[in-house]
Amino acid sequence: MGLKPPSFFGTRNLSVCEITERSGAVLASALSSNPSSLKELDLTGNHLGDTGVKKLSAVHEDPSCKQEKLWLPDCRFSDQGCSALASALCSNPSTPTELYLSCSHQGDTGVTKLSAVLKDPSCKLDKLQLSVCGIREQSCAALASALCSNHSSLIELDLSYNHLGDTGLKKLSAGLKDPSCKLEKLLLSECGITEQGCTILASALFSNPSSLKELNLRGNHLGDTGVTKLSAGLKDPNCKLEKLLSYRRNHLPPPRSYRRNHHWPPPPRSYRRNHRQPRGEVRSSDAPAHM
Template structure:
């Protein structure tokens, strides 16, 4: 269910929206009629949500969701089998509170084998989360991955869920609550979970959860008390503010911190916060392999600091996302010159919706010609590249 085949009229409408909103570039990988429901990036919340809602209104005639609904009892029976070891992926199945209740009731009768549960893009709501909490409370529950993106969960449901995880924290490795509304109490409970020395969480996704400066500060303060397990942190579309980013910087400086993937797109990070963040990464650069600072304005001083990070031989960044960062010709040139001095690690670079100019593109072309360059994915959407720049790029790729 992670990939759904879309009929032509719906696809045309998606493409129309796609042309108008650059953030949707991640939703379509090419000109095929495939629409990926498991988004790799999270940016324009309103645009994505309205698109999903429109798409789901046409879903029954374009997918086999009805088959899933008809086989819900069969799935429940599978979950009840004592020797069953399943990882249900029910993403985008239009499951409501009633359907979730049936599934979770079945899981309660046999919780020990389930290691992964994906309910992304369904509507279990707070009542569904309360039922799921009973499963998580069970000492036999061995759940390691829990995906609840876009599940209409609000403060009460998030609080119940995280309280349950606190009672049995040692198994969970991955939690995705993106595009829900945990509220202050939910964030407070989550912070308390992260502080627990028994908590072994490695991946935490909280994109567009309405978490403001105070909530971000609480989360990051909690991670500082127990920093050695987390490998992936997604705070895209929240508002940590400079104070939250400074706390995050202190976490990154900690020698115990093993963070490999940090996503901070559309976080309204100011110059002061960005400077603190990049300075921290320079002091402990060897672990971080993916950084997303898209949709944050990178001034001249910030680009200079980022360039210094990329020049560091200890820097192991493999993926760098700088989409729509207001980087001009000089800034792009500085970044690319830095990459030329340390070219062997970077595998993916996104400079879309910036203005590298022909001089920046020529430098980029020289980077691509370097035999030490291992770049596999290069995104330059809407970069106003002229004929001369395109010719240099194509020549380098040949």
């Protein structure tokens, strides 16, 4: 059965469909036949790997590609796949506007490549999700440089569940305090930030008028000093912050799968319902050995 006509092909949700590198290549080939028809593509939770992501990246190199939103969380690709994606976005930087790459293993190398794309004058990317990506303090300087760029249109950045620490936050704060920074929403949950880093962040946000409207610092050890600094900054008339999340109440930890192997977020409820084990069924691994 062939793909539906372009008029029915504006959005595709293929999350958790057991798509592998091989079937990812087939999908990329189908998309390349008419790249302008697809606006949104969700491939969350599929095992595309670097090979599958590279094949999909080739589609974005086509100038006729008009894809606006791309979801690739937990697709098992590394910095190699991320570099291919960044290279494709440089070839055709006008798309997408939203990119979701959480729960991958691109690390600092991949993030540095993506940061270079954000500086491109033609780049329209305004939302970037990089939670649970093994990012450390090294790539924070590259991100800060991108935020300082006059050409960056990024307004939302999610770096949650990466061990940035106070050193990484200090580097990132250099970009936040720049007048050219357009960021409005910053998520930094569980990033190993202490009251020292919180003090640096508060100083960066309130030393100059900031565009930031929402800040999420849940799950960090801010301490009384850090919270006091943030509270003092909220009184500044130049402060545009509308939403500040810094408490641990009702903050749920990542699911067990994340703690075990960083495969997060979990599959949607519909997937778990369709793959539920029947009652009374004994898996072969749990069956007692024959005597």
